[in-house]
Amino acid sequence: MKIKFLGQSCFLIETNGKNIITDPFLKDNPKNPTLLKDIPKLDLILITHAHSDHVGDAVELALRDDAVIVTGNELAKWLANKGVKVIPTGIGGRKDFDFVSVKFTQAIHSSSINDNGQMLYGGLAAGILIYAEGKTIYHAGDTALFLDMKLIGETNKIDYAILPIGDNFTMGIDDSVTAAEWLGAKHYIPMHYNTFPLIEQNPEEWLEKIETAGLSGKIMNYGDILEI
Secondary structure, eight states: OEEEEOSTTOEEEEETTEEEEESOOOTTOSSSOOOGGGSOOOSEEEOSOSSHHHHTTHHHHHHHHTOEEEEEHHHHHHHHTTTOEEEEEOTTOEEEOSSOEEEEEEOOOOOEEEETTEEEEOOOOEEEEEEETTEEEEEOOSOOOOTTHHHHHHTOOOSEEEEEOOOTTSOOHHHHHHHHHHHOOSEEEEESOSSSGGGOOOHHHHHHHHHHTTOOBOOOOTTOEEEO
């Protein structure tokens, strides 16, 4: 399995000969704009919530590749009206494919869609557990620290937990370290930071605090690929 970081909360996961992308905020990312032609053919698009820096280019990519989008029920219905294939899901719901299984988890965050200037309710924000090749990846989505992260860790043997550290809208560095201690994953990766001024953070400070806590962290720069 390969994981490639494409900025903000976007990760490209290659597993079992298929390509999965999370929160594909690509061409409008001010820090790391990505041409969609550089994204390989996708089979599955996972979206944690309805904000524009997470929905991003999902519709264009789904139409291009005939890919399926899996996301919360309200956002899925809105996306279906754009002509894309969707599978609506809810918190606690698991969906099995022949190459991966995904399960949506709680996240503490808002979720809304700006639809031609009208703000629409986007359903509940979520995190996602991704199960493939005997590995478990936890993409926490945009979230505050919440106590049930302990439960997520107790009920899953997580190999890599991907946590926001940007503060202001989500957990900051210190809360993400607490989350890491609760989750009990083998390794941790930071996300959702430094894309915009309001979420500027020093990932090296995060890494130092993770390692001081006796945990394993890895900073992924844009374009980095991790084989697990």
